Amino acid sequence: MNVLEDLAIKHPIFLSPMAGVSTPTLAAEVSNQGGLGALGLGASSVDAAKQQILATQALTDHSFQVNFFCHQSQAFNQQRSQTWIDYIRPQFKQYGAVAPTQLDCIYPSFLDHDDFLQLVLETRPKAVSFHFGIPYPHQIQALKEAGIITMVTATNLIEARAIEAAGIDIIIAQGIEAGGHRGIFNPSFDSSIQTSDLVQLLKKHCNLPIVATGGIMTGQDAKYMLKLGADAVQLGTAFVQCKSSNANEAYRKALFDQPITQITTSISGRPARGLMNHWHSQIDTPERPIVADYPYAYDLAKQLHQLASQHGDHGFGAFWAGSQVAKIRALEVPDLINQLVLEMNFNAD
Numbered sequence: 001m002n003v004l005e006d007l008a009i010k011h012p013i014f015l016s017p018m019a020g021v022s023t024p025t026l027a028a029e030v031s032n033q034g035g036l037g038a039l040g041l042g043a044s045s046v047d048a049a050k051q052q053i054l055a056t057q058a059l060t061d062h063s064f065q066v067n068f069f070c071h072q073s074q075a076f077n078q079q080r081s082q083t084w085i086d087y088i089r090p091q092f093k094q095y096g097a098v099a100p101t102q103l104d105c106i107y108p109s110f111l112d113h114d115d116f117l118q119l120v121l122e123t124r125p126k127a128v129s130f131h132f133g134i135p136y137p138h139q140i141q142a143l144k145e146a147g148i149i150t151m152v153t154a155t156n157l158i159e160a161r162a163i164e165a166a167g168i169d170i171i172i173a174q175g176i177e178a179g180g181h182r183g184i185f186n187p188s189f190d191s192s193i194q195t196s197d198l199v200q201l202l203k204k205h206c207n208l209p210i211v212a213t214g215g216i217m218t219g220q221d222a223k224y225m226l227k228l229g230a231d232a233v234q235l236g237t238a239f240v241q242c243k244s245s246n247a248n249e250a251y252r253k254a255l256f257d258q259p260i261t262q263i264t265t266s267i268s269g270r271p272a273r274g275l276m277n278h279w280h281s282q283i284d285t286p287e288r289p290i291v292a293d294y295p296y297a298y299d300l301a302k303q304l305h306q307l308a309s310q311h312g313d314h315g316f317g318a319f320w321a322g323s324q325v326a327k328i329r330a331l332e333v334p335d336l337i338n339q340l341v342l343e344m345n346f347n348a349d
C-alpha cells in the first residue's frame with residue numbers, strides 16, 4: 001500500500017492519538033494542514049467517543065484516525081489492589097482524605113465487546129489504530145470490509161510479525177523514547193528498542209508500511225526516520241503544547257520547565273513515559289510493592305491527582321511526554337506542521 005495515497009494525506013506526518021489530551025480541534029487542525037489527525041478514544045465511553053468523532057468530522061473533510069486500547073482485560077485482583085491501596089494511603093492522608101476501598105476497571109478493552117467496533121463502522125473514520133494488542137479476527141474482517149485502514153503499535157519484531165499475520169495494514173513502530181504508554185502486548189515484557197533501530201529491524205523483516213514514533217520532535221528527526229525506511233512519522237509530545245490540546249496549565253508549564261522523563265508502571269499499572277514528578281520520586285522507591293493491574297491502578301492515580309490538585313499540588317498528574325521533550329517548541333498546529341515540512345525538505349548536503 002501507499003501510505004500517503006491510501007490515507008489521502010499530503011504530508012507523512014501523523015498526530016499521535018493521545019487519550020485525554022487529543023481533542024477534535026487538535027485532530028482537525030492537523031488533518032486540515034495535510035497531516036493525519038488523531039483521536040485517542042481508549043479512555044472514552046462509547047457515547048463520548050461518538051461525540052468526539054462527529055465533532056472532528058464537523059471540523060474537517062480530511063482523513064483522521066481513531067485509536068482504541070486492545071489490552072487483555074484482567075480480573076480484579078483483590079489482594080494486589082489492597083496492597084497497592086495500602087501503600088498509597090499516606091499520600092491521601094497528607095491531604096486529610098481517606099484512600100478508596102475499591103478500584104474500578106475504568107478503561108474497557110476494544111476486545112471486551114463490539115460496541116466500539118459498531119461505532120467505527122457507523123462513523124467510518126479513514127483509519128483506526130490499536131495499542132496494547134491486536135483486535136479479534138472478526139473485528140479486523142469487519143473493518144476491512146468497511147474499507148477502514150487498520151494500524152497496530154509494535155515495539156518489537158514478535159509483535160510486528162503477529163500484526164502482519166493478522167492482516168493489519170500498517171505497523172506503528174513505537175521506540176522506547178515514546179511518550180505515553182508502551183504499546184507492549186505483554187505488560188511485563190519490554191525489549192526497549194530505540195525508534196531508529198526498531199524501524200530498521202521491522203523494515204528488514206516485515207513487508208507492511210511502517211510509521212516511526214517515539215522521540216521525533218523536528219523535521220530533521222522525521223527525515224532521518226524516512227531515510228531509514230519509515231513511510232511516515234507519528235508525533236505526540238510535540239503537539240501537547242498546542243492550544244487546542246486538552247493539556248492543563250500545570251502540564252503545559254512542566255513540558256517546558258522540567259523536560260526530564262522516566263518510565264513508570266505506578267501511575268496506571270502499565271509502563272508509560274512521562275515527566276518526572278511525585279510518582280517517580282515518592283512512589284517508585286525500593287519499598288514499592290507490585291503495582292495493581294492496569295487500569296485499576298490508574299483509577300487510584302486519577303483520584304489522588306484530583307485530590308492533590310485541589311490542594312494546589314500537580315505532582316501526581318499523568319504528564320505523559322517523550323524522552324526528547326526538551327526539544328519542544330511553542331508552535332500552534334499550522335506553524336508546527338509548516339516548520340516540520342520545511343525542515344524535512346531542507347537539504348543540507
Ligand SMILES: Cc1cc2nc3c(=O)[nH]c(=O)nc-3n(C[C@H](O)[C@H](O)[C@H](O)COP(=O)(O)O)c2cc1C
Nearest residue numbers: 016018019040131178179180214215236237320322
Ligand atoms: C500525552 C500522550 C498520550 C498518549 N496516548 C496514547 C493513546 O491513547 N493511544 C496510543 O496508541 N498512543 C498514545 N500515546 C503514545 C503515542 O501514540 C506515541 O507512541 C508517542 O506520542 C510517540 O512519542 P513522542 O511523544 O515522543 O512523539 C500517547 C502519547 C502521549 C505523549
